[in-house]
Amino acid sequence: MPKRTTLPRLTATAPTGRVPFLVGDEAAEQQAAIKSADRYIAEQYPAVAALLAEPAGLLTEAQRTLTYDEGLGAWRTAPVESAARDIDDIASDSENAQTPLFAAEVVVTDWKRLAPVQQEDGLFGPGGTVDGRFTELWFHYGTSTGTVTPAKAREIVAEMRGFAARLEALCDRADEIAADDYEARG
Incomplete structure (x- = not known):
């Protein structure tokens, strides 16, 4: 009689290597399935994952x-x-x-x-x-x-990024100058 082996069901564990559906209640099972799908998309399609993650995380529904x-x-x-x-x-x-x-x-x-x-x-x-x-x-x-307009707002955003870098450099210079201030010597 041939020896019987038990092979794990590969379809049940793909793509994460674990069985997400054995977690107990229906809500937890649904969350596990969503996390599994999110991991698969992130691994296989990183550009799509970045696109999906970007806008939703920055703004609230309102x-x-x-x-x-x-x-x-x-x-x-x-x-x-x-x-x-x-x-x-x-x-x-x-x-x-x-x-x-x-x-x-x-x-x-x-x-x-x-x-x-x-x-x-x-x-x-x-x-x-x-x-x-x-x-x-x-x-x-x-x-x-x-x-x-939205286009002008994008120009403002670009300028604010540049301004923030220049402001930080100005803060560094102000720190150097402030070393001789009365408060610094006291």
Whole structure:
């Protein structure tokens, strides 16, 4: 009689080498299956894994979803905010603590007010409106707000990266200069 061998079922353990479905309850089993699929995608298709992981991790659901703001009469997302708070010398510490140094949100309007127009008498009059849909980013820096297109916002992001590097170099220089300050000698 031939010797009987027991071979593990390869299909049950692929691609992770373990059986994810023997974990007990249905919710845990579902999580194990998701983790197994995530590992497989990360190993076999790293570009797809990076694409899937990037946007979802940075924004909350409210920051990705447009909701209608009746007071504004436009659709908007929840703002993304910097952890750093405003540094306005005119405001009090408690006022600065309530205002982010930087924040931004997407705002979609169904009409756009045009800039004032110079009239024949040299004065400026109302510019009117243009009907259509307009998507802008409202970029808040302290208590000031600027409206920019998504393309202009990307230019600002690139400049902020460069500025951050130059600011860090300036901080290093300030540390060197501050070595002779009164507080440093005390």
